[in-house]
Amino acid sequence: MRAMVAMSGGVDSSVAAALMREAGHDVIGVTLKLWSGPGGEAPTAGCCTLSDAEDARRVAAALDIPYYVLDYTEEFREGVVSVFIDDYAHGRTPNPCIECNRTVKFDRLLNGLDELGCDVLVTGHHARVRSGPDGWELHRGADMAKDQSYVLSMLTSPQLGRTRLPVGEMTKTEVRARAAELGLRTAAKAESMEICFVGRGDYRSFLDRHAPSMLRPGPVIDHTGEVLGAHGGVGGFTVGQRRGLGIAAGEPRYVVSIDATTATVVIGRREDLLVRTVELEGLSTVSGRPLSGRVEAQYRAHGAAMPATLGGGLLHFDEPQMAVAPGQTVAFYESDRVLGGAVIAATG
């Protein structure tokens, strides 16, 4: 079997490559070049920097596997960055890393496997692929604290059939220990948290360059419409955000909703953030069959799954939930098994 390992330059994908090689497969490593600045420069922060690519290349060399950098900047710009900007423009909370996983890392690479002469795609995600009675299933990773099944919840059974997630069986500690044992230079490398194309958390200068309308000043109001203050642009606000509102109020205030068309930010009290029902779009299921009824729904990468009922394009949580924002992904679970995923279109 010939395996293509998507190597980000992190410890997980490094160990994934090593494990596939140990298992006796033909392995090639690839890094995706997804973004470059105005002058073509590689990002300096996030998950796809030049030094990450260099780490990936060095690990591939140490494992003696061929290594390539593939340019997917066009696909990324269209499939991820423009969606990110569009989400902001609509007052939604963008989720570029999920979008990137879905439209670039998995869609493109899985569709390209045959062309690239490979049988399976391997990544360093902490999640597990298993075969079940209805085809391939996706399960939470062995390390609950590092589980990444949420970001893969849009994958379908046929896609999972061509995917291998070898580190999903390990804890992060085991992965690091393994990397150290193999002498991989990424063994102790810190995880990246930033969005690669924004870099250093600098939303404003990014939006300034790519979506200047997001920086249109507007009012900060409460639910009665009373103007409490002003802001310098809706870009950068997220539902549930508490800091940086520039409002002096007796009790804590939170962003409750964002209306990008009128550049209005609505703030309120903590209880105003509670949401019981959300409207979904883009529902996809692992099995490909319709999904409804009782599920456990997770709407944050590191949140817990909450009991809920799914039906008619709506999701009702048993208990009201805090800071559920349009644009976020919801993953549906039955215990550790992923049933599918969707995007929150609206809250109500």
Place this chain on the structure above:
Amino acid sequence: MICDNDRVMIYLDHAATTPMRPGVWEAMAPFAVDRFGNSSGAHEVSRKAKDALEESRERVAACLGARPMEIVFTSGGTEADNLALKGPVTGDRSLGVVTMATEHEAVLETTHFLHRLGHPTHVVGVSRDGGVDPDLVAGSMGPGTAVVSVMTVNNETGVVTDVAAVSAAVKRIDPSVLVHTDAVQAAACESLDVDRLGVDMLSLSGHKFGGPKGAGVLFVREGTRLEPVLHGGGQELGRRSGTHDVAGAVGLATALGMAVEDRSRFRSAVGGIRDDFEKRVMEGVEGVVVNGGAGPRSPHHLNLRIPDVRNQTLLLRLDQSGVAASAGSACQSGAAKVSHVLEAMGLSPDEARECVRFTFGWTTTQDEASEGVATLIDLVGELR
């Protein structure tokens, strides 16, 4: 055929770099170890190094029809190009540069840099075949133009520019304008007589014709005033400071001598292999276009557009099948990038992403090329 571990590679990327000619490394080795002297000293050890350096200078000069003092040793083609463009204009912001849109980055980026510093610069477009009209170049000059730089052989397409014609057109308008040519890709195949070319400056790079990497030459016609790019101890008559890389100069001169000697064989033998490769691709793959194929072209470059096949996919598969080729243009990470050369020739970014470059060299055999082209045809069949 290049063997590394147990992998056998058919190497068809000689324009990126080519292996050293036999004997070159051996000629260099003594200057790294026994004859290690600094060529600027006053003792025996130093004199030995100096002798070798000056002898190398004479050999290079002879290959170019130049005088030894007109040869400046540099750290490669990039530095030679930088010196040729920056040297004549540094210190006077009214002076500038005219060059072609298909030049190597060493020339183009230097031109852009000079532009940012406020020097007048102009980049002349090319035809769909990559050809440049000498009168268009000459007509693009302004009152401040001090240097006109046109490359001899394009590194991506192999398109040959009639440098003598450009020089004549330029000098007709203003004989004081300096003409530079980046001849880095030309040394293996073109005769490089500086008087016949009518140039005031000419760049060479050792590793493109069987010499070492990190060694280059700028021919600077006597009487040409240059501000150095590297200031320091005043070596190279003040035109390029820094302790001499004697081994590099010896290697470059040795290889250049061999390349000149081998030139007519190279033109016919390597050219024949390339032509055969090209013919077979044209027969075996539908819709292939040879970029720059209509005009004069070097014998060892072949830049193909294969519609509906993305170059990065094809290059990966070729590598997996043991054939080394390139996209002509790559960024530091190794990812293919859209070629400015092909864009200048009117290709869209999507079309440029369908282009691959095969370049043949002094080691290439007919068998290698036959196997390479068969692999290429098979892969394209599979990818389509």
